[in-house]
Amino acid sequence: MPDAYLALETGDVVEARTRAPGTAQGELVFTTAYTGYEESLTDPSYEAQVLTFAYPLIGNYGVREERFEDDRVHPSAVVARELTDDVADWLTAEGVPAVDHVDTRDLVLDIRDRGAMKVGIAAGPDATPEDAKAELDTCPHMSDIADIGAQVSVDEPVHYEGSGPSVALVDCGAKGSIVDSLTARDADVTVLPYDATPEDVEEVDPDVLFISNGPGDPANFEAAEGLVEEYVGTLPLAGICLGQQVIARALGGSTEKMAFGHRGVNQPVRDLRTDKVVMTTQNHGYTVADPGDLDVTQVNVNDDTPEGLDSADLDVITRQYHPEANPGPHDSLDFFDDVVDLANPDHEIATAD
Numbered sequence: 001m002p003d004a005y006l007a008l009e010t011g012d013v014v015e016a017r018t019r020a021p022g023t024a025q026g027e028l029v030f031t032t033a034y035t036g037y038e039e040s041l042t043d044p045s046y047e048a049q050v051l052t053f054a055y056p057l058i059g060n061y062g063v064r065e066e067r068f069e070d071d072r073v074h075p076s077a078v079v080a081r082e083l084t085d086d087v088a089d090w091l092t093a094e095g096v097p098a099v100d101h102v103d104t105r106d107l108v109l110d111i112r113d114r115g116a117m118k119v120g121i122a123a124g125p126d127a128t129p130e131d132a133k134a135e136l137d138t139c140p141h142m143s144d145i146a147d148i149g150a151q152v153s154v155d156e157p158v159h160y161e162g163s164g165p166s167v168a169l170v171d172c173g174a175k176g177s178i179v180d181s182l183t184a185r186d187a188d189v190t191v192l193p194y195d196a197t198p199e200d201v202e203e204v205d206p207d208v209l210f211i212s213n214g215p216g217d218p219a220n221f222e223a224a225e226g227l228v229e230e231y232v233g234t235l236p237l238a239g240i241c242l243g244q245q246v247i248a249r250a251l252g253g254s255t256e257k258m259a260f261g262h263r264g265v266n267q268p269v270r271d272l273r274t275d276k277v278v279m280t281t282q283n284h285g286y287t288v289a290d291p292g293d294l295d296v297t298q299v300n301v302n303d304d305t306p307e308g309l310d311s312a313d314l315d316v317i318t319r320q321y322h323p324e325a326n327p328g329p330h331d332s333l334d335f336f337d338d339v340v341d342l343a344n345p346d347h348e349i350a351t352a353d
């Protein structure tokens with residue numbers, strides 16, 4: 001007997017089994033990643049989304065805090081073919097609804113056909129399809145969640161002492177492993193709130209300004225865009241995922257929503273300078289449509305969307321994918337060497353031509 005329901009924007013109601021009770025709403029997205037569920041479920045970029053795992057069994061190697069990217073679960077609900085008790089217990093304790101016994105192959109095909117869509121979920125002994133529909137009816141469009149940055153960012157600056165270059169990391173929902181990747185290279189990292197002002201940056205007096213990943217529409221991160229406009233040409237700039245999108249927007253470019261985005265750990269990316277392909281971890285639903293003053297240096301092999309933007313003149317390097325590789329292949333960890341090297345006056349940025 002089903003005791004959970006997913007109300008889709010298609011009008012369909014999908015029956016499921018409750019693994020963690022509650023009601024939830026959000027944008028229904030899927031990841032094809034077959035490992036890394038702890039990292040994905042604690043990735044702030046998944047805020048306000050309902051995460052469907054395309055891989056059929058999730059949780060088979062337990063739940064360990066040392067693999068978390070943040071101190072809480074970010075998707076508003078979780079959908080799978082089968083979730084282990086470890087994951088179900090964790091999500092129950094976190095108060096995040098989770099359902100399984102769903103034909104996720106079918107659901108993923110729906111999302112691919114229709115594009116990312118809103119979903120309402122009701123799970124638990126008293127749940128009804130009407131409860132799920134009521135959640136769907138009040139679910140905002142992702143781009144309309146204007147304060148999404150406030151839901152995922154630090155409130156006050158946080159400092160990680162290091163002997164190397166100073167990096168101001170604007171926290172639009174930063175994954176912990178981005179901080180770790182910088183501190184592992186001796187960077188002195190100050191994490192600033194998503195709405196940091198130029199005065200906040202001046203207090204840090206960084207060598208590099210870094211805009212982090214984060215959830216939702218990059219258009220809702222105006223303060224970070226303002227920092228890029230303020231410091232381009234004065235400070236070297238770097239960005240990952242939402243950071244790439246914010247930097248492109250600030251430098252005369254634009255972003256747009258994708259049909260269903262890229263979420264997984266085997267997205268192929270071609271470097272236009274070397275013609276080499278690397279495998280990457282991705283989690284995004286928006287993309288840079290116009291790179292503005294930046295050069296496209298890397299593209300997605302599947303759909304040609306920009307994966308890397310650089311400018312030697314403006315001193316900027318960005319990636320759309322997640323080079324910190326938690327989870328995922330380690331092919332691109334050297335991006336962080338390049339970020340730290342931006343503080344070196346003799347650094348060189350190789351652009352595509």
Ligand SMILES: NC(=O)CC[C@H](N)C(=O)O
Nearest residue numbers: 213214216241242285286
């Ligand atoms: N991981 C991210 O930073 C995601 C960026 C943005 N929220 C998107 O969905 O495209």
